[in-house]
Amino acid sequence: MTSAGYRFLWLLKMLILIVGLGVVLFMFGSVSLQAEFRSLKPEPPGSPLGVQVLKLLPEERLRNLFTYDGIWLFPKNQCKCETTEEQRSYNFQDAYDQSDLPAVKARRQAEFEHFQRREGLPRPPPLLAQPNLPFGYPVHGVEVMPLHTIPIPGLQFEGPDAPVYEVTLTASLGTLNTLADIPDSVVQGRGQKQLTISTSDRKLLKFILQHVTYTSSGYQHHMVDMVSMESKSSVAKFPVTIRHPVIPRLYDPGPERKLRDLVTIATKTFLRPHKLMIMLQSIREYYPDLTVIVADDSKKPLDIKDSHVEYYTMPFRKGWFAGRNLAISQVTTKYVLWVDDDFFFNDKTKIEVLVDVLEKTELDMVGGSVQRNAFQFKLLLEQSENGDCLHKRTGSFQPLEGFPGCVVTSGVANFFLAHTERLQRVGFDPRLQRVAHSEFFIDGLGSLLVGSCPDVMIGHQSRSPAVDSDLAALEKIYSTYRTNTNAQIQFKLALHYFKNHLECTQEGTQKKH
């Protein structure tokens, strides 16, 4: 070999050595100028103040941060209802005999689990995305109807270049496909639970991913399928929700939007025909043609001569909430106005104002004042495994947007306008035969968004005994049914324990928060 040849070989060896060294130097140089002069060990830069101790805020600090109306609305093992100066509390278990309690608890747990299964609860734990995954995918919001097909948006693969790209998608409650027109050698598993794309063409991979479809198999109402997307050792998961939309139940207000086609008045009466008639007459002074539905569980039926009254009789003393549920079950208009049989309409009883509020907001119902009392109260729920804690406070949550003078709350008086379809969905529990009020709003928790406009008022007939002796006697009988006996109180507490899966309740006045 010539001397130039030897020199070339030597240069080649130097090249390899230098390239190696150059790469190492290059990598460190790219971090920062400062890093070049540091030690080669990858130690994280310390805080200028020294190392920070990692600790959490103590519980008293947390309680101050996340308290509303004196209630700590933060996840905890078991909620509690405490009796203080301002608040009374009831433990619902006290409504049962100690000896019955274990069996009651077991039955309640069994019923609760059955309920949960039908509601698709508990929901699966949150799905967490890992950082630096080479995938694009839909994080939230992909929904498909049972048996339907949808394209999955946003699927991407941005991994490093490779001679061949292999991406696999896997579903469990449905099958996968792609709208791309390509041979089976590139995509396998079309119409199956696992779709595998295998190509060396990056543009083709992108195109296929842009047009992947999901077809839900089987008829179910609410499930969440976790679809996974993998390539080499990287895996991303995203949810596809299988849900059947609830079909609308709309009411035609008619071309003239007459109040008669929009609103039905509903009431229930028992042993108070004289008060009912006064109430009806007062309605007719202001609203001569609105339909009034009357549910009556008195001993003898009435003969009401009013062509716009619909009259229903029930078994004697069947009950207060049974009658309320009956009355609302007969309404054929978009809205229903509830009134008690001992109210009376006056010139402040403006149904049109309440209609306007419901038409223009997302509220399900809006109450007015009875005399001057709006009877507003808030309900706050803490969920726990052994039963939830229900906190009741007077007052409201916040003003109602667009309606100064109106507020958002949880409960109102028995003078309210409601979306018929929403009110029927919750209903009045016919097991509540005598005294009951807040139970309806508790049953409506999570279902009914409630407002209150205290400026819309209805009168309350005098509570003084009737002059007429027959009527006075009837009123006396009636009042015996209004007495909240101990047995009835125990019954209602037990009902809250079992029906609503509650542990206890705490009632008090509004605290500043």
Next chain:
Amino acid sequence: MTSAGYRFLWLLKMLILIVGLGVVLFMFGSVSLQAEFRSLKPEPPGSPLGVQVLKLLPEERLRNLFTYDGIWLFPKNQCKCETTEEQRSYNFQDAYDQSDLPAVKARRQAEFEHFQRREGLPRPPPLLAQPNLPFGYPVHGVEVMPLHTIPIPGLQFEGPDAPVYEVTLTASLGTLNTLADIPDSVVQGRGQKQLTISTSDRKLLKFILQHVTYTSSGYQHHMVDMVSMESKSSVAKFPVTIRHPVIPRLYDPGPERKLRDLVTIATKTFLRPHKLMIMLQSIREYYPDLTVIVADDSKKPLDIKDSHVEYYTMPFRKGWFAGRNLAISQVTTKYVLWVDDDFFFNDKTKIEVLVDVLEKTELDMVGGSVQRNAFQFKLLLEQSENGDCLHKRTGSFQPLEGFPGCVVTSGVANFFLAHTERLQRVGFDPRLQRVAHSEFFIDGLGSLLVGSCPDVMIGHQSRSPAVDSDLAALEKIYSTYRTNTNAQIQFKLALHYFKNHLECTQEGTQKKH
């Protein structure tokens, strides 16, 4: 300078040149041996078959892929209901006078939009995650109750090393905080809508992120807050759903699980007292103490001497579905068994079997056979902007898991056991006064999961006219009410158009799919 010095300088220049060249060669060399010999232009390797044309499958192929029972269940602009040999179709607009149609459409659109707003629809478009983001975050499943606080799981930052790390989280329907006990110099905006973390300590950043909390401000029932997480120019978004759970409505079956405490029978009668009495007597042969609720809109009330019958009267001819809605509104047990007043119980009418099916599955209701006919039908919905298309097919979707002989379907006969609370939630529309059946199941779409167990049977009383002349006369009057007049048909079609936001329907026999 010496010649060795010059040579050294020349070597240094060569070094820099070679290192540069070596780095370039090294990068290409790391791809594959093959790549070293290729051109230096970064052209993606082509498929051995040549470049693939990017095109989608033609529509006929797509239709074959995503068709169920002859219906193409794939997103489209406007669905259609076609009349073929096997299927009839109805366009619901035909029920209106042409001159009224524009006003009707406008009213329906206004009512539909109001309904959508109250349901939180339409849902926001899917949130898409970008690839290679240096963040970890919860993709799906983080829920918070209104006014409550929750920790946000899975927040991570895995970006490149830096002297200072700055990560900003931003919410809009709630405020952010962290449970980490650290000074305000590190975290700013605690309890505000924007939280900024600024530290050079990577472990501290990790700790703070692990304990970020979200507090929902304001009382609302269903909203989705898009929370963003950013650092330098990288942004990730994830959803936090503000939702109030629906409070449970459970029924205590009692320590002995007596059928009387689990099931109430409900029926409606009109001008058929003789048939009603035969039906009641047949119930008592097999179930002497089950409560039977009877809603009656005949002219004259009956006197039913049965201490377990609850009897309700209604305005004369108020109607079929009004009566059904009334009857179910009075039920106080977990389950309600619906029967028509002209059925009769026999030894195949095993209520216990139906109870077992509902206790062990997620079905909301399960029907049996009347005589030998199960009257099963499926409903498939295609949603479109101008109104949905409803397809009706006989048969079922799939077998019911755990119950051979039972199936999942959409509609059944008027002999079914249902969860009272679920049935009341849907209800029977009192606007349907005369002939109606499938309307109930259509109203239940998306709300009721329906099954059918044809082996549980009830008898149907003979349709031959009564021998007794008075009864025969009554039956004649009754049958006039059962005639589906043209006016009533038009009324029901218009009701589907407006109430259910439907465009058309298509009914046919089951196709193979």
